[in-house]
Amino acid sequence: MRRLALPLLIAVLLAPAAGAAEPPAGLVEEARGLARTYVTELKGALLAAIEDDGAPHAIGVCGAEAPGNATAISNESGWAVGRTALRVRNPRNAPSPEERAVLMRFLERVAAGEDPTKIEYAAVVDTGGRKYLHYMKAIPTGRICLTCHGSQVDPQTMNAIRARYPADAATGFALGEPRGAFTFVRPLD
Template structure:
C-alpha cells in the first residue's frame, strides 16, 4: 500500500511535468523527489530570511549585495553538502549567468502557462531523468513565486538609488516589472545518478 502510494505520487508529478515529453523520461524515485523538494524548501526559506535580514539591516541597496553574493553562496553551500548542482533561473534574468538552458526554458514556459491557468505555485515542480553524454541525471525544477519582498528589486518601479545599484552591477538586467503572485523563475537541481 505504501509503495503503491509512492509510485502514484511520482507518476502524478511526471504527468504534471508536461514539458518533459520530448525527453526519454524515466521516473525519479520517490526518495529522490523527496530530497529535491526538501532542498528547494531549504533554499527558498534561507534566501527569503537573508533578504529580509539584509533589507532590515541596510536597506534594499545593501540587499542587492545580498542577492548578488548570498544567493549564489547559499546555492554553493547547498550543492556542496547535498551533491546536487543548485541554481536559479528565469525567463527574464538579471544576471545572464542564470539564463535557462533550452530544456529549462521549456519547463519555465510550461510553469508560466500553468500559473496563468490558475495552478498554485506552492507545489509546482518538474522532475525528469535525462541522459547526457552517456550519464543519467535527475533534473528537478521548482517554481518560484513573486512575493511582496521581491517587488522592491523586481517590481514595476524601483527606487532611484536601488536602480542605480542594480544597473551598475547588472547592465543587462531584464528582471523587473514583475507583479505579486507572478512566476518569478525556478530553482534548479541537477544530480548525477549512479
Template structure:
C-alpha cells in the same frame, strides 16, 4: 542571482546549468525526459530546495532591514552562492536559480529550463498555483543520465522593491551598477519570477 556548481556535480551538471548542449542533443533541442523519478530522490530535492529558499529569504530580509533594498542587491549576489554551496554539499547536487527574465546573464536558462518555465506559465494559466508548482524528470543525453528538479518561484512582496514595476531610483541605480544587462524588473505580485533548478548526476543504465 548567481549559479553555484559543486565538484560533485561533474561536467554534466556544469554543462546542464550553464545551458550548454551535451551528448547528442542540439543546442536548440531539449533533452528527452525518461522514466519515473525515485521517491527518495524527489524528497531529497524538495528538502534541499526548502532549506535553500528559507536561508536565502532570511538573508534578503536581513539585508533589507540593515540597509534597504539597494543593499539587499549585493547580499543576494554574494550570499546566494554560499548558501547554494552549503546546501549542495549535503547531496552532490548542482543548485541554481533561473528565469525567463534574468538579472545576471549567467543565470540564463538552458533549453530544458526554458521549456519548463514556459510550461509553468501554461499550468498557471490553466489554474494551478505557482506556490506548489514543480517539475522533476530523469534526463538522458547520450551516455549521460541525471535528475533535473525545478520549483517555481512566485513573485512575493519582498521581491517587488527590486523586481517590481515601481523600483526606486536609487535601487535602479544600484541594480544597473552591478547588472548593466538587467532584464528582471516589471514583475507584479504573484507572477512567475523564476525557478530553483537542481541537477544530480545518476549512474547510466
C-alpha cells in the same frame, strides 16, 4: 500556425523519451526539501539585510549570498543547485533550452489556474551517456522580492542594480507571479 506550433514544440520537448525512467520519488522529495530551505533562508537574509542597510546595499544578498547558499547546499547534498528565469538579471543564470521550455510550461500552468507555490518538474535526463535527475521548482514573487524585481523599484535601488547588471531584465514582476525557478541536478548512477 505559430500559436499552435509553440505549445506543440514544448509538449514534444517535455515528453519523456520512450522507456525513460521515472524520477526516483525519494530524491525528488529531497530536492523539494532543499528548495524549501533555500527560499526560507533567502527571504530571511534579504529581510535582515534590507532592514539593516537598506535595499540598495542589500542587492548583494540575492546576488552573492544566494549563489553562495546554492554552493553550500550543493557541497552538502551532492546536488548541483542553481537559479534560472525567462528574464534574468545576471546573464549567467540564463536558462538552457530544456529549462526555458520548462519555465514556459510553468507559466502556462499558472495561467491554467495551478497554485504557483506548488509548481514543480522532475525528469530523468540522458546527457553524454549518463542519467541525471533534473528537478525544477517555481519561485513565486513574494512581497519582499518586489523591492528589487517589481514594477516600482525605488530609483536609488535601481541605480545600484543597473551599475552591477547593465543588462538587467528582471523587473516588472507582480506579486505571486513566478520570478523564476530553482534548478537541482544530480547524477543517478
